[in-house]
Amino acid sequence: MSVQATPGRLVTFEGIDGSGKSTQARLLADKLRGLNRPVHLTREPGGSPGAEEIRNLVLTGDTGRWSAETELLLFTAARRDHLEKTIEPAIARGETVICDRFADSTRVYQGATRGDLRGVVDRLHAMIIGREPDLTFIIDMDPEVGLRRGLARAGSEQRFEDFGVAFQETIRHGFLSIARDNPDRCIVINGDRSPQEVAAEIFAHYESRA
Numbered sequence: 001m002s003v004q005a006t007p008g009r010l011v012t013f014e015g016i017d018g019s020g021k022s023t024q025a026r027l028l029a030d031k032l033r034g035l036n037r038p039v040h041l042t043r044e045p046g047g048s049p050g051a052e053e054i055r056n057l058v059l060t061g062d063t064g065r066w067s068a069e070t071e072l073l074l075f076t077a078a079r080r081d082h083l084e085k086t087i088e089p090a091i092a093r094g095e096t097v098i099c100d101r102f103a104d105s106t107r108v109y110q111g112a113t114r115g116d117l118r119g120v121v122d123r124l125h126a127m128i129i130g131r132e133p134d135l136t137f138i139i140d141m142d143p144e145v146g147l148r149r150g151l152a153r154a155g156s157e158q159r160f161e162d163f164g165v166a167f168q169e170t171i172r173h174g175f176l177s178i179a180r181d182n183p184d185r186c187i188v189i190n191g192d193r194s195p196q197e198v199a200a201e202i203f204a205h206y207e208s209r210a
Helices: 021-034 049-059 068-092 103-113 118-129 143-152 165-181 195-208
Strands: 009-015 039-043 096-100 135-140 186-190
Touching: 009 021, 009 068, 009 103, 009 165, 021 039, 021 096, 021 135, 021 195, 039 068, 049 068, 068 096, 068 103, 068 118, 103 118, 103 165, 135 165, 135 195, 143 165, 165 186, 186 195
Parallel strands: 009 096, 009 135, 039 096, 135 186
Antiparallel strands: none
8 A cells, every 4th residue: 555645835925125034944944854844945036947037037126127026926936937947846746945025025025015006016926926825924023133133244145134124124014914914834934043043943833734
């Protein structure tokens, strides 16, 4: 008698820049690997060769060269390639896919701050992506603290951090609004604690939703 494979699922991490979401995504992946559970850690934009090329286009160089609509199409194209080449195959293998950012980031960053495109974002998502995460952790923290952390990072991908504290506050409230509207999949986590404390709470929630 064959043993049925455990179905895979998509777990996403969201939050303002500097909130520690990338660290927490990695810590959860490490925890699951330590328990010998199949897991695939990925990120957006990116996560597949084609999507990584689009990431480089969008997050580096002159931030004003794309219109809001063009930028949204680029992010959606990257997500579609990521879904086809990485996420869906891993889930089919029974793996837990842990993704640093997904569609909620587009809803907040492009939908709420780039010309009020939220309706367009949602329609594109329904037509081109058609999948929501099974579980989303939103790491919430003081925008000023997050901004300091973000600006302390070296590298060229600082386009969002450069908009300042007011922008970070707008983004924070956007994520919290998504959490209120989707309590079945979204869990808000207080990020103003040590990484170990945050990771312990996340794992407890993860196990309770297994």
